[in-house]
Amino acid sequence: xxxxKWHIEILKTLILTLLLLFVLLIYAVNRDVxxxxxxxxxxxxxxxxxxxxxxxxxxxxxxxFKANCATCHNKNMKDRLxxxxxxxxxxxxxxxxxxxxxxxxxxxxxxxxxxxxxATELWNEWGPSEMTAFPNLTxxxxxxxxxxxxxxxx
Ligand code: HEC
Numbered sequence: 001x002x003x004x005k006w007h008i009e010i011l012k013t014l015i016l017t018l019l020l021l022f023v024l025l026i027y028a029v030n031r032d033v034x035x036x037x038x039x040x041x042x043x044x045x046x047x048x049x050x051x052x053x054x055x056x057x058x059x060x061x062x063x064x065f066k067a068n069c070a071t072c073h074n075k076n077m078k079d080r081l082x083x084x085x086x087x088x089x090x091x092x093x094x095x096x097x098x099x100x101x102x103x104x105x106x107x108x109x110x111x112x113x114x115x116x117x118x119a120t121e122l123w124n125e126w127g128p129s130e131m132t133a134f135p136n137l138t139x140x141x142x143x144x145x146x147x148x149x150x151x152x153x154x
Contacts, residue, residue, distance in 0.1 A: 057143075059148075061148030069086075072132075075152065086146075089101075093118055107135060
């Protein structure tokens with residue numbers, strides 16, 4: 001009988017120890033998850049997301065530049081090709097309404113025909129080389145292209 005009692009005591013201790021270990025394990029895992037969540041939250045709300053958005057936008061610009069502009073405008077943004085380098089393009093148009101640069105990309109020859117001062121300057125230097133018109137590029141897409149141009153110009 002005493003032998004059996006002793007046996008049950010050991011079993012009880014064992015089960016209690018296991019229970020304790022289990023509780024400790026759950027606590028540790030929970031704490032790790034909480035710490036991990038904290039880290040992820042600060043990074044997503046703080047620095048990572050805005051950076052991601054900016055580079056996504058520049059990436060869209062890169063795609064559009066390669067597909068539409070790279071045949072004539074050097075992708076180093078500094079050297080001449082069929083057309084002028086684009087590193088100073090935004091500055092060159094800064095004296096005019098912002099719309100003018102969009103209108104230029106959408107239909108360059110129209111701006112030249114209208115006698116726009118910057119368009120006339122360009123034509124005097126680069127004509128009769130004609131820039132292709134891109135009537136389908138939206139303002140957001142053009143902004144993305146110049147975001148990429150800006151990134152490549154530094
Ligand atoms: C077929 C060649 C060609 C393609 C394609 C082309 N361009 Fe041009 N681009 C020119 C030429 C040539 C000029 C100089 C003006 C002229 O002669 O029409 C120019 C001028 C410009 C200017 C004026 C630069 C300044 O400093 O004022 C901008 C801005 C510009 N291009 C942007 C673009 C963008 C953005 C694309 C793509 C969506 C593009 N171009 C595609 C040939 C091209």
